[in-house]
């Protein structure tokens with residue numbers, strides 16, 4: 398066990414993917430995670446993690462067996478009326494050294510939480526406190542003010558409190574909220590048994606001879622995405638539509654969507670797409686927001702990570718992956734023995750490593766969703782994939798970009 402003198406007191410705000418990944422990454426220190434919710438509500442959605450993120454999580458000990466996530470072996474894009482635009486084999490393990498995983502969100506959260514809080518001989522488990530809302534933070538003194546009236550001080554505060562971050566205003570000096578993008582996303586999980594009466598649709602769960610895969614049906618202003626998760630016992634659906642067709646669209650994981658409106662938005666799509674959507678028995682609706690890069694992610698003892706730092710549109714499925722990369726960068730810049738006095742400088746190094754890449758992916762995601770802004774380069778999907786997936790961690794990035802660790 399490292400000595401107490403070598404360890405930092407780290408407080409993480411938020412137990413989403415970013416917060417739990419940080420608790421895993423910084424386990425060598427004393428880590429307290431403060432989460433406002435009771436972490437009881439099951440989020441009915443999946444999240445895919447590209448090899449850039451799964452590679453990091455596997456190094457932390459992520460168990461593929463526990464996760465039970467199918468992998469992407471092909472990517473199949475179709476038109477709204479059904480014909481194939483392209484179907485390409487995906488060799489993520491061979492090309493990028495790690496799998497592209499199709500996870501149930503609950504499985505991924507549970508696995509990150511297990512890694513953060515399990516007993517081991519070398520490090521102390523992180524403590525996750527639920528029903529602990531942080532109201533305000535003071536970046537200079539490292540003080541957190543909780544809704545209960547309690548105050549806590551820390552050497553480092555990692556603000557992983559999502560798109561509505563309370564820490565963001567304290568860091569950037571103004572409240573810069575993400576703007577509606579004009580699109581909303583329905584999300585649903587359809588159980589395998591819902592396909593009993595039409596078994597030919599099981600191919601969207603089971604894939605083909607090459608294995609499981611990722612399917613999309615694309616129209617100009619809307620798209621449907623379908624892929625299996627949780628051992629292919631569920632088909633995950635993400636259906637992106639113009640906001641005007643999705644009444645009461647809110648930005649919250651648990652806001653319910655209308656199945657009638659969902660079906661109406663895809664009434665011109667091919668039979669398979671409609672047959673899949675008819676099997677949705679409840680769905681959530683999320684208003685998609687876009688954000689330009691913040692002027693900074695860090696001030697004093699606080700750093701913003703994940704959606705709090707770089708909320709992005711989901712059209713490339715990289716928001717969660719970028720959060721995992723942020724956490725790994727903190728692991729690299731805050732080794733045991735880091736002195737409390739050096740924290741503000743160390744957090745600036747973390748930002749220096751992560752800012753360019755996360756901002757570029759944020760921009761790519763916006764461009765893919767809404768089209769490039771005037772003067773912006775049009776990047777094709779192959780280029781996106783190579784850039785997104787070909788990341789080998791903060792140390793390699795720092796070395797190749799002349800950043801002193």
Ligand SMILES: Cc1cc2nc3c(=O)[nH]c(=O)nc-3n(C[C@H](O)[C@H](O)[C@H](O)COP(=O)(O)OP(=O)(O)OC[C@H]3O[C@@H](n4cnc5c(N)ncnc54)[C@H](O)[C@@H]3O)c2cc1C
Pocket residue numbers: 410411412413414415416431432433434443444445446529530531532557558559560561562563582584635683702703704705709711713714715716717718719720
């Ligand atoms: C429709 C959709 C599909 C997506 N698909 C993908 C995908 O396939 N792959 C991918 O990588 N990404 C995807 N994303 C993006 C991804 O979901 C997010 O980037 C990721 O969940 C962000 O994690 P986070 O931990 O930063 O934030 P969050 O998940 O928002 O977690 C923040 C946590 O902080 C807590 N919290 C907030 N405020 C406080 C407070 N004041 N005090 C204490 N706790 C607080 C919240 O309760 C929450 O638990 C998708 C997003 C959407 C909307």
